[in-house]
Amino acid sequence: QSVLTQPPSVSGAPGQRVTISCTGSSSNIGAGYDVHWFQQLPGAAPKLLIYGNNNRPSGVPDRFSGSKSATSASLTITGLQAEDEADYYCQSYDISLSGSEVFGGGTKLTVL
Amino acid sequence: QITLKESGPTLVKPTQTLTLTCSFSGFSLSSNGVGVGWIRQPPGKALEWLALIYWDDDKRYSPSLKSRLTITKDSPKNQVVLTMTNMDPVDTATYFCAHREVYGGHDYFDYWGQGTLVTVSS
Numbered sequence: 001q002s003v004l005t006q007p008p009s010v011s012g013a014p015g016q017r018v019t020i021s022c023t024g025s026s027s028n029i030g031a032g033y034d035v036h037w038f039q040q041l042p043g044a045a046p047k048l049l050i051y052g053n054n055n056r057p058s059g060v061p062d063r064f065s066g067s068k069s070a071t072s073a074s075l076t077i078t079g080l081q082a083e084d085e086a087d088y089y090c091q092s093y094d095i096s097l098s099g100s101e102v103f104g105g106g107t108k109l110t111v112l
Numbered sequence: 113q114i115t116l117k118e119s120g121p122t123l124v125k126p127t128q129t130l131t132l133t134c135s136f137s138g139f140s141l142s143s144n145g146v147g148v149g150w151i152r153q154p155p156g157k158a159l160e161w162l163a164l165i166y167w168d169d170d171k172r173y174s175p176s177l178k179s180r181l182t183i184t185k186d187s188p189k190n191q192v193v194l195t196m197t198n199m200d201p202v203d204t205a206t207y208f209c210a211h212r213e214v215y216g217g218h219d220y221f222d223y224w225g226q227g228t229l230v231t232v233s234s
Contacts, residue, residue: 002158034218034219034220036220036221038159038221045208045224045225045226045227046151046159046208046221046224047224048220048221048222048223051215051218051220051222052216052217052218052220055218057222089158089159091159091161091220091221097175098175098178099172099175100161100172100174100175101149101161101164101172101174102161103151103158103159103160103161104158105158106158106159
């Protein structure tokens with residue numbers, strides 16, 4: 001059971017907009033810690049998509065955006081493309097149990 | 113250009129100790145704010161953070177695995193080593209190392225190695 005909760009799967013048609021949620025608690029996201037998002041294509045290493053809640057690294061299309069509010073965060077993908085089909089993970093820091101980096105359980109995005 | 117690559121055994125027996133090496137280039141682990149972490153992923157499952165070491169030798173461990181993990185660095189060799197004792201079949205996973213650095217107040221894993229699959233079986 002992950003400390004950060006994500007929906008197991010989401011789907012959308014090409015061109016549509018999808019949102020992936022990441023629900024935490026007062027000991028992680030709610031405590032003010034940054035949320036980062038990673039994209040993992042099949043058989044590949046995770047790739048940084050969003051850092052510091054809503055910042056895109058160089059080279060990441062502006063179709064990807066992040067937000068954070070209270071104890072949750074969200075990743076939104078607009079103009080969905082076939083190559084966006086992948087697993088997506090949120091990541092933050094948790095101050096309970098002596099402190100720990102924590103990942104969400106991951107969300108499989110299917111492009112219909 | 114930052115690159116990282118994991119190396120180590122592909123197969124270990126239960127109760128054995130696993131030693132993995134992360135060899136990197138494009139950055140120095142002696143530089144202020146820089147770190148290297150280890151993350152694993154069992155087949156078909158989610159990512160799990162294991163350990164993190166910073167330029168100043170500050171070491172952090174997953175609370176659930178802390179008693180089994182040791183992370184060390186060899187800055188001149190550009191390597192970070194992770195050891196995990198008492199391996200069990202549930203530890204079968206792909207193990208990744210990743211670069212970490214503080215940028216403008218944000219601290220995150222930005223570059224990842226390709227990962228190495230470790231199977232625990234007798």
